[in-house]
Amino acid sequence: MTLDLLKENETGIIHSIEDEALALQLLSMGFLIGEQLKVERIAPFNDPMIIKSKNNCISIRKKDAKKIKLQTN
Amino acid sequence: MFNILTGLNQKVGNFPGVTVDKKTGSLSIDNNTLNVIDLPGTYSLNPNSEDEKITNEYLKHTTDSDVTIVVMDATNLRRNLLLCTQIIDEGKQVIIALNMMDLLQANKQEINIEELSNKLNCSVVPINARLNKGIQELKEAIASYQLVQTSFSKTNTSNNIDDTLIRYKQIDSLLTTVFSADGENITDLKTKKIDNILTHKIYGYLIFLSLLLVIFQAVFSWASYPMDLIEGGFVWLSEFVANTLPKGVLNDLLVNGIIAGLGGVVIFIPQIAILFTFMAILEETGYMARVSFLMDRILRIFGLNGKSIIPLLSSTACAVPAIMSARTIGNPKERLITIMVAPLMSCSARIPVYTILIALIIPAERSIGFFNVQGLLVLGLYLLGFVAALFSAWVMKLIIKAKQENAFMLEMPIYRAPRWKNVALEVLSKVKVFLVDAGKIIIAISILLWVLSSYGPGDRFEQIENKYSETTIKLSPKEIQTRIASEKLEASYAGVIGKFIEPAIEPLGYDWKIGISLVTSFAAREVFVGTMATLYSVGDEDNTKSIREKMMAATNPKTGAKLYTTATTLSLLIFYVFAMQCMATLAVVYRETNSIKWPIIQLIYMGALAYIGSFIVYTIFS
Structure with missing residues (x-):
């Protein structure tokens, strides 16, 4: 399961991030592996999406979200 | 802080x-x-x-x-x-x-x-x-x-x-x-409620569009008052200097080189300040991040980025600060494309050119239903620039290779009331960028143009003076002055350049006088208007006619037909929409891309667009 497949208001926990630069960028914006995030909103035309973790809220493209693996329960 | x-x-x-x-x-x-x-x-x-x-x-x-x-x-x-x-x-x-x-x-x-x-x-x-x-x-x-x-x-x-x-x-x-x-975090809840409306699939775009309309309406209607004042001020100043200082080269340089150049810079401050005030308010409140979010998918089709919306909108005031604001775009390819196409958005300096040319072919009072035809044509030219920017971006997306793929990530800040002091300071800093970065180049080129149009090769200038001092034709002293001025311009280096490029621009419907104006427009596009005023001052003894009337009366010396036909005027309008006639922008593109390659490519591709576009329009309408 990857982040881009989540729908609005669904939540997930970050398992791993493929791309190192992307991982670093996400980390510095407050998105940590093992923590919960929520899809707040998906833009019209289905891309990009706004994700939120604690009180960090960012917009991310689906293409990049695909590189974020979520934990499977 | x-x-x-x-x-x-x-x-x-x-x-x-x-x-x-x-x-x-x-x-x-x-x-x-x-x-x-x-x-x-x-x-x-x-x-x-x-x-x-x-x-x-x-x-x-x-x-x-x-x-x-x-x-x-x-x-x-x-x-x-x-x-x-x-x-x-x-x-x-x-x-x-x-x-x-x-x-x-x-x-x-x-x-x-x-x-x-x-x-x-x-x-x-x-x-x-x-x-x-x-x-x-x-x-x-x-x-x-x-x-x-x-x-x-x-x-x-x-x-x-x-x-x-x-x-x-x-x-x-x-x-x-x-x-x-x-x-519970109450500020987050408030932000979420506002977002439900502002990033709504339909209302989100409608609100953004209506905001744009309000902003442009404001830029046009509010800015005209201070602009009139500034224009009047500079007219007064140049008359004052011209009459106070002893006549001569220095006087001429001050009045026609420096003051004219300075006036050409300062006149745009009201429009730039108003547009950037709106932009600063939208950024301060956190709304711009939402616009980037809404626009990202659409702009990506054209190789741009949600954040490109800020440089593109800013370009309608002046491309120089706009291109600098593209720094926030992380993806190098998307940033470069934004920089390359931003100058196609119609900037403030094009407005005077549009205004005078449109007035030549369409009477002010003509309207279709509610809409004034002149206004519709201006709107059309803006849209044309915007469409050309998107199209060029799309082409560049296919050509330019991406060195690295950066993720598009943008923080969605909570909504807050704008801090007015910050808005004011932000506007000041943008105006400063325009004055310093664009202004110094515009003034330098104005001086260079003054030299080009005040001096000519050989002794042609003296010959003109002599011709009129010996003349026996009955003319008022004023008429002699204007004839001398006009003939000198023809004999000057600028005139030589104009005549030199005449064969190249003839297929577009232009003569050498328009050629000179195209050259002088390199300082800033609105210089076109001033050059036209000088070129067509001949035969206007009391200087009572407006530039518009003079241009209307202008004829082609070879055929005797009216020069500013619908075809020529439309062709010229298209030329000004597309052509990269701004040294200040080229300089800032050079600085921001750190390479001479990109400003040159920009000059060539926009020039090609202008030439081809004008040629097509001229051919269709003539």
């Missing part, structure tokens, strides 16, 4: 990307003057865009600063501490300014400041930049800082990800003793 400390021009951003360059100012505390350097905001010392690189470079590689003030958002301590501890571990002496304490209280959260200060071994000063609170305390902290050797994270891993993860772990354990929250 910087503003308050120095009384200078910097704004406190609630998300990175508001400051795109480092700025310097000074601050005096107890009669000591300190130099303060403001750096662009960043999330960490692992930069993702040009503006973040500036901060990273400075913090890692310069040693001439005594103390680093880290302004942190108190409502997001965890993430802000990441950057803060990285800076501490770079060996910097840090003073923390905790901002947005008001929001913290509203959300029933608390920070133990003393504990935070002890744990990090540095001063922590709570402030409220909005209300100027805590500033005195911050100044005192700066004045009384003592050198302490401290570090936060003892890890020595070379892997940035591991380092960041370890830092977060340490920060989290620190926060358990420092931070406490009670109840």
Whole structure:
């Protein structure tokens, strides 16, 4: 399961991030592996999406979200 | 922060990307003057865009600063501490300014400041930049800082990800003793409610479009009053100088070179200031981030980025500050394309040209239903520029190879009321960029153009003077003056250039006089109007006719037919929509891309668009 497949208001926990630069960028914006995030909103035309973790809220493209693996329960 | 400390021009951003360059100012505390350097905001010392690189470079590689003030958002301590501890571990002496304490209280959260200060071994000063609170305390902290050797994270891993993860772990354990929250975050809830409307699938776009309409309406209608005043002021000034100083080269240079150039720069300040005021308000409130979010998918089709919307909109005022604001676009390819196409948006300097040319072919009173035809044509030219920008971007997307793929990530800040002081300072700084960066080039070229049009090869100028001193035709002295002026312009270097390019522009329906205007437009496009005024002043003894009437009466000397036919005028309009006739923009593109290649490509591709577009239009309508 990857982040881009989540729908609005669904939540997930970050398992791993493929791309190192992307991982670093996400980390510095407050998105940590093992923590919960929520899809707040998906833009019209289905891309990009706004994700939120604690009180960090960012917009991310689906293409990049695909590189974020979520934990499977 | 910087503003308050120095009384200078910097704004406190609630998300990175508001400051795109480092700025310097000074601050005096107890009669000591300190130099303060403001750096662009960043999330960490692992930069993702040009503006973040500036901060990273400075913090890692310069040693001439005594103390680093880290302004942190108190409502997001965890993430802000990441950057803060990285800076501490770079060996910097840090003073923390905790901002947005008001929001913290509203959300029933608390920070133990003393504990935070002890744990990090540095001063922590709570402030409220909005209300100027805590500033005195911050100044005192700066004045009384003592050198302490401290570090936060003892890890020595070379892997940035591991380092960041370890830092977060340490920060989290620190926060358990420092931070406490009670109840729900109300500011987040408010933001969510506003977002439901502003990023709505339909209303979101409608609201954005209506906002654009309001902004452009305001730019056009409000700016005309101060612009008239400025124009009047410069007319007065040039008459005053022309009549006060003794006649001669110096007088002429001052009036027709320097004052004319300066006037051509200052006249645009009202429009630029109004547009950037709106932009600053939209950025301050957090709305611009939502527009970027809404537009990203659409703009991506054309190789652009959601953040490109800011440079593109700014370009309708002036491309120079607009191109600088493209620094916040992290993806190098998308940033480059934004820079390359932004000048196709119709800027303020094109408006005078559009206005005078449209008046030649369409009477002011003609309308279709509610709509004034002249206004519709102007709107059409703006849209044409916008469509051309998108199309060119799309072509470049296919041609330019991406060196690296950066992720598009944009923080969605909470909505806040704009801080008016910041809006004012932001507008001031944009106007300053325009005045300094664009202004100096426009004035330099105005002087160069003055030389080109005041001097000619050989003794042609003397011959003209002699011809009229010996003439026996009965003419008033004024008529002789204007004839001399016009013939001199024809004989000048500018005239020579105009005649030289005449064969190349003939297929577009232009003569050498228009050729001169195309050349002089390189200072700034609106110079077209002034050049036309000089060229067509012949035969107008009392100088009573407007430039429009003179241009209307102009005929082709070879055929005797009217020169400004619908075909020629439309062709000229198209030329001005597309052509890259602005040295200041080329200079800033050179600086921002750090390569001569891109401004040259820009000059050529926009020139080709202009030539082909004008040729097609002229052929269709003639």
